[in-house]
Amino acid sequence: MLDSSPASPARPTFADITTIGVGGSIAAFACPKDRVGLIEAVEGADAQGQPLCVIGGGSNLLVSDDPFPGLVVRDARHEMYVLDEAAPVEGQDRSVHVGATAGTNWDDLVDYCVRMGLAGIEGLSGIPGTVGASVVQNIGAYGQEVAQSVQSVEVWDRERKTTQELSAQDLAFGYRSSALKSSMYEAPGQPAESFFPTPRFVVLSVTFALRHSRASRVDFDQLARALGVEVGDQMPTEQIRQAVLSIRAQKGMLEDPYRYLNPWMRGSRQRDNAQAAIDSLQAAVDQAGGVDSPQGQDLIANRHSCGSFFMNPVISEEQAVSLPAEAPRFPVISAGQQADPARVKTSAAWLIDHAGFHKSFALPKAQAGLSTVHTLALTNRGSASSQELADLAFAIRSGVEAAFGLSLIPEPVLVGLQLDR
Numbered sequence: 001m002l003d004s005s006p007a008s009p010a011r012p013t014f015a016d017i018t019t020i021g022v023g024g025s026i027a028a029f030a031c032p033k034d035r036v037g038l039i040e041a042v043e044g045a046d047a048q049g050q051p052l053c054v055i056g057g058g059s060n061l062l063v064s065d066d067p068f069p070g071l072v073v074r075d076a077r078h079e080m081y082v083l084d085e086a087a088p089v090e091g092q093d094r095s096v097h098v099g100a101t102a103g104t105n106w107d108d109l110v111d112y113c114v115r116m117g118l119a120g121i122e123g124l125s126g127i128p129g130t131v132g133a134s135v136v137q138n139i140g141a142y143g144q145e146v147a148q149s150v151q152s153v154e155v156w157d158r159e160r161k162t163t164q165e166l167s168a169q170d171l172a173f174g175y176r177s178s179a180l181k182s183s184m185y186e187a188p189g190q191p192a193e194s195f196f197p198t199p200r201f202v203v204l205s206v207t208f209a210l211r212h213s214r215a216s217r218v219d220f221d222q223l224a225r226a227l228g229v230e231v232g233d234q235m236p237t238e239q240i241r242q243a244v245l246s247i248r249a250q251k252g253m254l255e256d257p258y259r260y261l262n263p264w265m266r267g268s269r270q271r272d273n274a275q276a277a278i279d280s281l282q283a284a285v286d287q288a289g290g291v292d293s294p295q296g297q298d299l300i301a302n303r304h305s306c307g308s309f310f311m312n313p314v315i316s317e318e319q320a321v322s323l324p325a326e327a328p329r330f331p332v333i334s335a336g337q338q339a340d341p342a343r344v345k346t347s348a349a350w351l352i353d354h355a356g357f358h359k360s361f362a363l364p365k366a367q368a369g370l371s372t373v374h375t376l377a378l379t380n381r382g383s384a385s386s387q388e389l390a391d392l393a394f395a396i397r398s399g400v401e402a403a404f405g406l407s408l409i410p411e412p413v414l415v416g417l418q419l420d421r
């Protein structure tokens, strides 16, 4: 496929296949087109002791500019299927099971489900990346987490060298965490000796349990305001999806869809959806004064990120008491569980802003800076190096630690880069 294009070099760099657009050369790149090929590629690298990175959309990866001396594997399968479409709806049980291969673009799946009249993931519209990675970090936004809709995940276990079906319970989902993610870290933010930067369990496919409904509950204040309704109200899932996409566009929290014109990304997202996203960004850029205007350039550069760079700190009650009174405090609830009374979540964006790092902040002479519309997004403003982004992250983390005594944990997977100095 793309690899055979005569105009393309043999392999992409990480800059070609990540949303933030940085990262060095890659020794070997494979895009298996079937399940067996994916397992063989992973197992082949593991058997030879080669460094391995299974990549999806590259939207949660910040990779060093140094050459990566191993294999990067991207699942080329993009299949979505309804498992029990013809099943009768009995009583109150209106569940419909939908499966998707790991390489499927996440927003393609959301679009497919909303069109089919299936509710449960519409609030996660516009999150970049793939189905496979969605369960690694338990993606979440606007009052939903993927954990709420996952029935099971088929994985390749790199340690036991076998496939396994993991239930939602096995996955131990938490706030931006899962058993899959934990398998590559010693502790939050500290890579383990083995497996990192890809989990022990490589996701092959995911089965979702969704509700057969064209309406869903609005569970997030900002979303309710955008829709002109109250939190708790029911709204059509299509309207929720469009409202989420619109809020995300305003905050620069959508990826740059022009990346799907890059030969290494072409075909990894459904053509119509990629084109619709390009048209929408193009219209916004035109309205802002065109691609050469500072506003137009900001609209595009704000999207060259990994999304939120730091997780919202989950802290003890004593730590929460020591924060300024006006610092936000939220209950810690995940995947429909009860709130944890001993722990409190605060806002990384608030801490960063109140430590003096405001939107647009940049270190002198660096091409890396905070988004002009979102404090939590570290962005590549042009031709940033990975080191410039790591330096910016380090400066922000040190500043927050000095101001509030809290150490922020990066959300993206850092490959070949360290924030500890």
Ligand SMILES: Cc1cc2nc3c(=O)[nH]c(=O)nc-3n(C[C@H](O)[C@H](O)[C@H](O)COP(=O)(O)OP(=O)(O)OC[C@H]3O[C@@H](n4cnc5c(N)ncnc54)[C@H](O)[C@@H]3O)c2cc1C
Residues within 6 Å of the ligand: 019, 053, 054, 055, 056, 057, 058, 059, 060, 061, 075, 102, 103, 127, 128, 129, 130, 131, 132, 133, 134, 135, 136, 137, 138, 139, 140, 141, 197, 198, 199, 201, 202, 203, 204, 252, 253, 254, 255, 303, 305, 306, 307, 308, 413
């Ligand atoms: C503009 C923007 C907005 C974002 N907004 C949100 C948001 O609202 N909420 C949110 O939760 N996240 C958000 N993110 C982060 C990101 O989109 C998610 O983490 C996403 O799930 C990453 O998917 P990916 O396929 O790009 O993963 P990648 O970046 O390719 O990989 C991330 C990790 O997952 C592993 N991985 C990838 N595929 C597999 C697989 N098949 N099996 C096992 N491991 C695998 C990789 O090895 C790596 O460790 C945002 C990112 C951007 C750029």
